[in-house]
Amino acid sequence: MNIDQALVDAVLEDWESAPVSPRQRAALRLLETMTVHPQDIDAAFVTSLKDAGLSTEDIEEAASTGFQFNLINRLADAFDFDIPSEEGQRKQAVMLQVMGRLGGAPPSPSWSAGEDGLLRPVELTLAREHLLSTDGELEPALRQAIEAHAARAWGGQRSEAVGGIPEAITEYVNRLALYAYRLTDELFDGLKTSGYSEAQIFEITLAGALGASFVAIERLFEALHGETCRAA
């Protein structure tokens, strides 16, 4: 289905009144809730999406796009991604489509429980546990603390046993999690002044962006699959 620019503009202006199908409007409601108020995701919310015509697969696939752009947007704002030219955007879209297909089919079941007991897409459970335990430029305990700090900023559940984060990175991680568009060169350079290398700043950013982006998908997967998981 082709989406013309006028429809995109209408959705961005007011998605609730834009001339989209009920199914598309339900997906937009899911994406808005994931992005702006993930704490509202619960079983009743998922039921309302299904009543609007979305299947579990529809919800998971739209949520996958939502998660990934919430993550990519945070990385883009943190690192100040270059905006490609119009021709570059067209070619890059082709490449990303090809790479997306190389990603293969989603696993079945699509969900798995992490060591923390929270449900996420299988790959995200693997991603989180690998990121928080593997050797890197930062101690894994600090990466865990950053991930937890960013997740808690959105109401995510994290163990009380996870420590706090250094004051020198707190404002950076808070902005990254809550309003990444407010990250500035000064804040970024401040991390370097505090002694963090570029590789360490990358790890801080990745852990924080993932933690903040995980919360919505954790709440969604609990609402979608929590009963099934506990019955298994």
Next chain:
Amino acid sequence: MRLDLESGGQRPWPLKLLLAGMRAYAGEIPAPPLAITYRPRLLHPRVPGYIMRGMSARGCWSKGESELFATFVSHLNTCHF
């Protein structure tokens, strides 16, 4: 960009080759793959595929709908990328 994501990374040669191919095709490398592969050992091997799947049309939604969703999320985040 605030980090040199292209030459500052620690990528094995197959990834470098892939990125070089992208540059040859498009003249520039999309930032998301550059960021995702900057420190590849931090990411479980199945994660890049998941990330990239989210940027392409699959079964439930058309390419146009997926692009609309991505644009909508970026708009909500006040992100110009």
